[in-house]
Amino acid sequence: MSKKNPLGEFELIHRLTSRLKYRAANSVLSIGDDCAVYPVKSGAYEVISTDALVEDIHFKLTTITPEALGRKALAVSLSDIAAMGGTPKRVLVTLGIPKKISVDFLDKLYSGFNSICNQFQVEIAGGDTVSSPKCFFINVSIIGEANPKRVFTRMGAQPGDSIFVTGTVGDSSLGLKLLSKKTKLTKDHKFLIDRHLNPTPRVVEAGILARSKLNVSAMIDISDGLVQDLYHICKASKVGAKIQADKIPQSPEFVRTCKKNLYAPSPFLLNGGEDYELLFTLPSDGVKNLKRQFLKAKARVTQIGEITQKPKKVYLEKSDGQIMALPESEGFNHF
Numbered sequence: 213m214s215k216k217n218p219l220g221e222f223e224l225i226h227r228l229t230s231r232l233k234y235r236a237a238n239s240v241l242s243i244g245d246d247c248a249v250y251p252v253k254s255g256a257y258e259v260i261s262t263d264a265l266v267e268d269i270h271f272k273l274t275t276i277t278p279e280a281l282g283r284k285a286l287a288v289s290l291s292d293i294a295a296m297g298g299t300p301k302r303v304l305v306t307l308g309i310p311k312k313i314s315v316d317f318l319d320k321l322y323s324g325f326n327s328i329c330n331q332f333q334v335e336i337a338g339g340d341t342v343s344s345p346k347c348f349f350i351n352v353s354i355i356g357e358a359n360p361k362r363v364f365t366r367m368g369a370q371p372g373d374s375i376f377v378t379g380t381v382g383d384s385s386l387g388l389k390l391l392s393k394k395t396k397l398t399k400d401h402k403f404l405i406d407r408h409l410n411p412t413p414r415v416v417e418a419g420i421l422a423r424s425k426l427n428v429s430a431m432i433d434i435s436d437g438l439v440q441d442l443y444h445i446c447k448a449s450k451v452g453a454k455i456q457a458d459k460i461p462q463s464p465e466f467v468r469t470c471k472k473n474l475y476a477p478s479p480f481l482l483n484g485g486e487d488y489e490l491l492f493t494l495p496s497d498g499v500k501n502l503k504r505q506f507l508k509a510k511a512r513v514t515q516i517g518e519i520t521q522k523p524k525k526v527y528l529e530k531s532d533g534q535i536m537a538l539p540e541s542e543g544f545n546h547f
Contacts, residue, residue, distance in 0.1 A: 244448070245365050247296045249358070257363055259356045261292040267347040275391045278317045280409045281350075282324020287413045288435065289354040290332060291488040294418035295433040296365070298358035302337040303329075306351040308344035332415055362422045364492065366448035369430035373493040373519040375453060376502070378417045379512055380463040381438055382477065383407035385484025386470070400465040407463075411488045417511050418490060426502055431492035437483040441491055442526055443540045449493075452525040454535070455517030482528070482538065493519055 229243045240257060241249035247259040265271060265285050276284070286303060293300040305325065309318070329336060334354075387408030390401050397405070414433070421428050430445045438460070442453055460481050470477045494502055499515065506513040520527075526538045 240363075241365060245296070245367075247292055247298070247356070249296070249363055251360070255360070257298075257358045257360050259293055259296045259298040259358050259363070260354070261289060262351065262353040263289045263292065264349060264351045266349045273348065276409050277324075278320035279324040279327070282321040282326075283328045283410055284324075285350045285352055286325060286328045286334070286354075287411050288486075288488065289352040290328070290334070290413035290415055291411070291433040291435070293354060293356035294413050294415045295431055295490060296356070296358060297362050297418055297422040297428070297431070298356035299419070299422075300332055300334045300354060300356045300415065302335050302355045303339075304353040305336055305339035306353075307339070307341045308347070308349040308351075309341060310344045310346055310348055313348055332413070359422060364421070364428050364431040366430055366432050366445050369445055369449035369451050369493040369519045370495070371451055371519055371521040373429050373495055374499055374515050375442070375455060375491070375493055375517040375519065376513050376515055377434070377438070377461060377489050377491050378414050378514075379412075379487070379489040380461045380466065381434065381487050381489060382460075382480035382484050383463055383466050384411060384486040384488075385437075385480045386466055386475070388484075388486075389475075389480075390469075398469075400469050403463070403465040404469060408486060411486060413488055414490045416509070417506075417513070420505055420509050420511065421490075421492070424501075424505055426498045426505075427495055429493045429495065431490060434487045434489045434491050435485055437485045438487075438491065439482045439526055439538050440485070440540065443524070445491070445493065446519075446524050446526060449519075450523050452520040452522035452527070453517055454520055454527040454529055456529045458531045459514065459516045461512070461514040461516075 235242055238251055240251060247261040250258045250260070252258045267273060271281060289303060290300050325336060383404050384407050387404035387406070390405055391408070430449055432441045432444055434441050442455070446453055462477065462481065466477070469475070502513065527535050528538050529535050
């Protein structure tokens with residue numbers, strides 16, 4: 213976007229969507245969350261989302277294989293469905309293909325599509341192929357299903373709710389940094405790079421929450437960064453949050469790599485995007501049950517903080533007890 217229009221990504225989205233006046237009478241949830249939600253005749257809810265991946269913005273053809281690119285392109289959309297508590301069902305895939313892309317590349321790309329579709333039982337139902345003058349791009353539209361009583365949105369977090377995150381945070385952004393280094397890759401490096409190139413959408417963990425009776429009050433997937441996405445919940449729910457620095461879950465590979473390379477972990481943990489973990493809130497009376505269910509499923513979940521009354525403010529409590537305000541704008545933003 214031109215520097216003459218210095219809007220950020222989310223300000224631009226708000227500006228453009230505020231011009232849209234028509235809304236379907238049966239719309240449950242429209243623009244503003246991970247998915248749009250509509251009722252269908254079966255009694256279920258249909259959850260719909262779309263994502264674009266553009267060469268040199270989201271990926272570089274020199275650092276990712278076509279198979280991994282195929283998996284990741286679908287994984288980021290599967291993650292949106294998971295964030296709503298839904299089950300992914302069908303995708304539509306559009307490719308913008310420049311002359312430099314070979315048929316062999318596309319064959320391998322579709323091997324990646326096929327791999328993740330088989331893993332999560334998702335059908336590619338159609339799409340489109342078009343020529344592109346320079347950059348290769350992929351657009352994925354995804355359709356899932358959800359129980360009307362178990363759709364999770366960014367709205368609903370209440371003061372006193374506990375904040376949880378699945379898996380570990382910061383791996384993907386550190387992996388991205390390592391991709392640009394020209395040093396010999398260690399086993400830890402390869403793990404972190406794989407976390408960036410081959411993320412796992414938390415469909416299984418979302419299913420645990422959706423099938424449970426836990427009162428999940430708000431949920432989002434971490435695509436823009438922990439703090440940025442927590443701000444999305446806070447804005448939608450009109451609340452604030454405080455997270456504890458020493459509670460943010462880190463992989464051993466992340467810890468070792470930061471120490472060995474003298475990297476400060478905070479920028480990766482707080483502002484690094486594309487972890488695609490689930491970030492959600494839950495009333496305190498459900499915490500024990502949540503931990504019990506995740507332990508039974510051998511899935512990782514960590515309590516990292518609490519929702520507060522002060523609206524749209526996120527604070528970090530350091531290990532020494534010092535509390536600092538966290539700015540919203542340091543996560544990933546296209547503009």
